[in-house]
Amino acid sequence: MAGGVVEGSVDDVENRKQAAAKAIRVLRSQVRWKPGKDAGHLAKRKVMGHLPAEATADDYNTLIGAVLNEVNSLIYHYPFSATDYYAVSGSMADVVWLVIFGADGVMETAFPPDDLADYLTKRGFVLLGQMGEIVHE
Amino acid sequence: MSDVERLLEHYIKGVRFPDVSGFEVLELLDVRSKLAIRESELDPAQLAKLEDADGVFLQHAPMLYESVTELGELSELRHRAAVPCSHWWWYLEKLVQSQSAEA
Numbered sequence: 304m305a306g307g308v309v310e311g312s313v314d315d316v317e318n319r320k321q322a323a324a325k326a327i328r329v330l331r332s333q334v335r336w337k338p339g340k341d342a343g344h345l346a347k348r349k350v351m352g353h354l355p356a357e358a359t360a361d362d363y364n365t366l367i368g369a370v371l372n373e374v375n376s377l378i379y380h381y382p383f384s385a386t387d388y389y390a391v392s393g394s395m396a397d398v399v400w401l402v403i404f405g406a407d408g409v410m411e412t413a414f415p416p417d418d419l420a421d422y423l424t425k426r427g428f429v430l431l432g433q434m435g436e437i438v439h440e
Numbered sequence: 441m442s443d444v445e446r447l448l449e450h451y452i453k454g455v456r457f458p459d460v461s462g463f464e465v466l467e468l469l470d471v472r473s474k475l476a477i478r479e480s481e482l483d484p485a486q487l488a489k490l491e492d493a494d495g496v497f498l499q500h501a502p503m504l505y506e507s508v509t510e511l512g513e514l515s516e517l518r519h520r521a522a523v524p525c526s527h528w529w530w531y532l533e534k535l536v537q538s539q540s541a542e543a
Contacts, residue, residue, distance in 0.1 A: 340460075343457065343459070343460055344460055344461075346457075347454075347457040347460050347464075350453050350456065350457075351450070351453050351454065381511070383511065383512040383516065384510060384511045384512050385510075386510070388463075388511075403461070403463050411461055411463060412460060412461035412463050412464055414463075414464055414467070416467055417447075417450065417467065417470070417471060417474075418470075421470070422466075422467060422470065425466075425470065425520060425521040425522075426463075426466060426511075426517075426520065426521075427520050
């Protein structure tokens with residue numbers, strides 16, 4: 304299991320799981336970005352070589368949707384900011400992506416960290432569990 | 441491409457996008473720290489590229505700072521990442537403060 308730490312009271316963790324599931328359902332129905340931010344994210348993904356030069360915003364959103372629909376993906380909570388952020392890690396074509404979003408179901412970013420476990424540990428992400436255990440359709 | 445070359449390319453390209461997300465700024469700071477540890481593996485041409493990229497980093501310091509502070513206090517972010525005090529790029533608040541004083 305990649306990175307993160309497990310902590311918090313049972314009630315707190317359960318509330319976080321429910322909030323994450325709610326946001327993931329919103330994103331599964333439609334990947335939404337902050338106004339005007341999607342183009343910048345797509346441009347960076349292409350420059351970094353994470354997506355091919357011909358990739359479209361739809362391609363990027365489809366990849367994000369795939370990570371959010373994968374039952375083996377892992378769900379985390381970032382507990383240190385005023386905004387409540389959640390993250391999902393999952394493999395697509397042998398690349399591990401990290402999808403980060405707010406509790407409102409609006410995207411913050413999606414990128415493949417250089418070292419996922421190291422990244423999650425250094426940021427203090429809290430592991431909530433596996434997608435299939437937390438989001439029930 | 442060697443691992444250190446890949447890290448250098450990552451830093452050079454990533455520093456061009458200071459306002460995408462604070463979460464990616466933190467990754468950029470991690471990558472710069474990994475480069476610092478392996479700086480002796482860089483040849484003179486690569487060191488010149490790193491210096492140029494650091495120049496871009498300094499130009500973008502205010503935007504990088506704004507992005508990353510949405511995620512918490514920088515001092516706490518540094519503490520969680522166990523950042524050595526020699527890694528100046530992690531001290532964005534001081535870089536921005538210094539630039540403001542010079543302006």
